[in-house]
Amino acid sequence: MNLYFLMTALYVIMALIGAVDTALTSYTILPWFNGLRWLRVHFITLGAMTEALFGLLPVLLAIRFSLPRPKLRWDIWLTLNAGLLILLVGIPIVNQALIFAGGTLVFVATVLLILQLQQMRPAERRSSVADTSTGDGRPFYITGLSYFLLGIIVGTGLWLGWSDWLQIKVPVEVHIHANNWGFLSLIFAGLLVDLYPMWAKRPLAWPRAVTPIFWMMSIGALGLVLGPWFTSNWFSVPGLVLHLAATLWLLLNVIKPLLGDREAWSQPGIWHLVTSYFWIMAPVLVAPLIILGVPGFPGAGIEQNAPQALIYGWVFQFGYALLPYFFYRAFLPEAQPQLGGSWFSLMTVHLGGIFLWASIFITEYQSILHGTAYVLWAASIVPVAIDIWRIVRTGLARLEAVESSAQLVEIRPQTD
Numbered sequence: 001m002n003l004y005f006l007m008t009a010l011y012v013i014m015a016l017i018g019a020v021d022t023a024l025t026s027y028t029i030l031p032w033f034n035g036l037r038w039l040r041v042h043f044i045t046l047g048a049m050t051e052a053l054f055g056l057l058p059v060l061l062a063i064r065f066s067l068p069r070p071k072l073r074w075d076i077w078l079t080l081n082a083g084l085l086i087l088l089v090g091i092p093i094v095n096q097a098l099i100f101a102g103g104t105l106v107f108v109a110t111v112l113l114i115l116q117l118q119q120m121r122p123a124e125r126r127s128s129v130a131d132t133s134t135g136d137g138r139p140f141y142i143t144g145l146s147y148f149l150l151g152i153i154v155g156t157g158l159w160l161g162w163s164d165w166l167q168i169k170v171p172v173e174v175h176i177h178a179n180n181w182g183f184l185s186l187i188f189a190g191l192l193v194d195l196y197p198m199w200a201k202r203p204l205a206w207p208r209a210v211t212p213i214f215w216m217m218s219i220g221a222l223g224l225v226l227g228p229w230f231t232s233n234w235f236s237v238p239g240l241v242l243h244l245a246a247t248l249w250l251l252l253n254v255i256k257p258l259l260g261d262r263e264a265w266s267q268p269g270i271w272h273l274v275t276s277y278f279w280i281m282a283p284v285l286v287a288p289l290i291i292l293g294v295p296g297f298p299g300a301g302i303e304q305n306a307p308q309a310l311i312y313g314w315v316f317q318f319g320y321a322l323l324p325y326f327f328y329r330a331f332l333p334e335a336q337p338q339l340g341g342s343w344f345s346l347m348t349v350h351l352g353g354i355f356l357w358a359s360i361f362i363t364e365y366q367s368i369l370h371g372t373a374y375v376l377w378a379a380s381i382v383p384v385a386i387d388i389w390r391i392v393r394t395g396l397a398r399l400e401a402v403e404s405s406a407q408l409v410e411i412r413p414q415t416d
């Protein structure tokens with residue numbers, strides 16, 4: 001049983017509770033509490049998504065390289081989860097020692113995972129020329145996790161004064177960019193490269209585009225990290241152009257083979273995967289207006305609030321489709337795994353994003369719009385949470401049945 005997925009299922013529920021609490025707080029029904037701003041985002045990013053990726057990546061590479069299923073690495077699981085729990089205590093009370101300890105443990109867990117993935121080698125030597133139909137997600141995973149290491153250092157140091165001696169001009173933005181344009185963008189791209197042939201039952205439109213997409217996205221992310229680090233558009237603008245071009249090329253690679261295939265578009269999962277990318281592009285579309293200082297564009301309001309729509313609209317929605325798919329493979333291996341999500345979740349998660357952005361521009365109704373955004377996001381999580389727990393419960397019941405029948409065989413005395 002994959003213990004990371006059990007933690008993922010728990011953090012999906014915590015994200016739901018965080019969204020409901022934020023809604024009730026915005027409606028001033030519940031009082032605000034310190035740390036809510038951190039928790040409502042990191043239950044998703046550091047909780048649900050990071051746990052799922054730590055549980056999935058070694059298994060995925062083992063399948064790809066025809067290696068036996070890797071055993072659970074207790075050192076990685078313990079350092080990640082101990083680090084996460086210490087941060088959940090330390091961040092809301094802004095305790096520097098706990099933040100340092102928690103961040104360091106998550107950093108160690110990530111280094112151990114990178115080393116584990118690097119040491120995995122294909123069982124039989126693959127000829128790079130012959131098999132281009134299925135790209136290789138590993139470079140995406142290792143580079144993505146390396147950006148996560150940078151995101152952890154900057155995030156841990158945000159309230160420890162590290163940004164001063166690291167000479168970082170806009171540390172929160174460097175943290176967000178390293179973790180979203182670096183870590184998750186690259187890992188999500190690697191997952192699309194590795195998994196698309198499995199659930200779409202066809203190759204990507206241009207398999208040879210995988211390597212240029214990898215380099216454009218990796219170098220683009222570097223520009224988007226160095227930009228706010230030195231407040232220089234000489235890094236941000238080329239970084240943005242490279243990363244956006246790579247993301248659009250990746251999406252076209254996914255969409256083109258499905259064009260005209262009504263059956264493929266009849267499941268909400270593919271719509272979650274593709275349309276979720278609108279919410280990582282939304283800040284990009286308004287960025288030039290902020291940089292040019294166009295009147296009526298609340299640059300500060302967008303920087304303050306847009307990350308929430310990025311995390312719920314892109315990161316979590318991408319998870320709506322892929323988390324249930326992973327859970328099927330982990331807990332119900334006989335069942336035909338399918339992408340998760342629902343039409344209800346699709347509608348409510350996008351409406352949530354629209355209400356969040358509206359709350360940035362229509363300031364007189366800011367809290368009611370902000371609260372409603374979180375009501376809609378909470379509603380969008382419910383069907384996915386129910387689906388994930390249904391898979392976990394069925395899978396665990398199956399496991400218990402197998403175990404008890406094995407025990408019965410053991411204790412029943414040999415009659416013949």
Ligand code: HEM
Binds near residue numbers: 102106
């Ligand atoms: C050890 C890991 C991490 C630590 C220590 C950390 C720490 C922090 C801190 C201290 C803040 C500022 C919160 C505030 O202003 O109230 C923050 C904000 C943020 N972090 Fe992290 N973080 C971590 C991992 C991540 C990851 C993996 C992601 C995304 C993939 C992420 C995305 C964000 C976002 C989007 C914000 C802005 C939240 C907002 O303004 O609403 N963080 N983080």
